[in-house]
Amino acid sequence: MADQIPLVDYLVLGDSPHLVANECTNCGARYFDRRNACASCSGLTFTKADIVTDGEVRAFTIVTPWVPGAAPYVPAVVDCGGTSVRANIVNTEPDAEHVTLGMKVRLTTFPIGTDTAGTEAINYGFEPAN
């Protein structure tokens, strides 16, 4: 199998792919980016917190790309056990009949390309749970 690299460093690959957040040890606020301090309490220490892989669609849109012929994509905010996650909804038709508010979804991963060294980049999205 080719080497793999996640699209973003908070995506953990392997047998059970999942997201990992930087959690403030003082107030519990969770972030996916590199932190200087906590935006909620200004705390300076963080621990890693695994994010549950199933969730519920709290908001979505369906973007028509400017590139002619490119497929619409479905940015969404997914509530994963109380932590908001940003992703696209995938593996379903990109329309308002197939994607709905409150829809139950689960994390899935997929390759988005291979570089000259043969390394495959892996992205994540959320697909309908049912």
Place this chain on the structure above:
Amino acid sequence: MANDDIWILGINMTKFGKHPNEDVVDLASEATLAALADAGVTMADMGILAAGNLMGAAAGIGQQLQKQVGQTGIPVFNVANACATGATAIRTVIMAIKAGECDMGLAVGVEKLSGAGMLGAGMGPAASDEWTPSGRLGAVSGLEGKLGTDMMPGVFAQVGMEYGHKYGGTSFELFARISAKNHSNSTLNPLAAIQKDMTFEQIMAEPMIAYPNTRAMCSANSDGAAAAVLVSGEKLRTLSKEQQRRAVKVSASVLTSDPYEEGCQILPNVNTLTRNAARQAYELAGIGPEDLDLVELHDCFATAELVHYDNLMLCPEGGAVDFFESGAPFRTGSTPVNVSGGLESKGHPIAATGIANIWEICHHLRGEAGPRQIEGAKVGLAHVIGLGSACGVHILEKSGL
């Protein structure tokens, strides 16, 4: 008029739309000279200039403007605060007057945007032969379209959808009907970039940009400028009766940023900072939402207008859909919203917007709004929000003279 009251002495907005033959300095100069003439004063009377041009924030629009209309040596504050840049310029001048640094000042916002396309795309790192993590997320590629969207239409679409998820009652058609209200209002505003009445069916049939916002439900990228002359109550008393009569009282001027809440770094939360600004403004002015004769709020997208009915407390919490369905925000309703046509048709030259919405309110309070005049308007509210985020709320009152 109390000594420490702040008043708008003169204000102007240019025609919004395409200005191919004028640069940002031309547009800023046009609005400035007209605002000074409206105020009956000159650059020599100004003690401070705050100016914004978001797309050229490094160029120093304030000093460029002075080079054309009057280099009087006064302090210049070039401000940039996303779509709240114009309101920030006004807020800056007000703070200087309140601090006693001067008794009169000028705020200017200008933008050239026509043909700019969608704003806010995060293009991410440049393509490389090998995946190389970079940035705060360690991303090996640009994320737009791969992990959600940073484009404004998609961000604000989700803002409206999130409201629908929380309270119910929203639909594609509802957002289109909100947009139709504003497009209808624009037919009475000769300074609007687009003056075209559209039915909600026509709006729904427009090209989809980011569901549920079609093209007609997105603010129109346009060129334009707006400028305001502000004065202390103490100074205003020394001016003519006519200047005092046309002056508009700034009963509240508030600027907020977004406080931390869960999820606010995933999808910008445009609600809490607006609610906070509104609450502070109502308290400062001693005025409640029920007292407002008209509201200009930041309908950068039709989805945004809905949530701000609630955020500005024009309706009970969760009641924005009912508020719209009741007819309240229509011209003929109890709280007319965006009688200018709103950003969806008037246009949204970013840094000008936060002054132009105040101009619209002043126009009505002075009884000078012509065919679109809200009869007997005595108090109005202007709201603007810039993603990032910054929110400006101004409550304005007609002169008692």
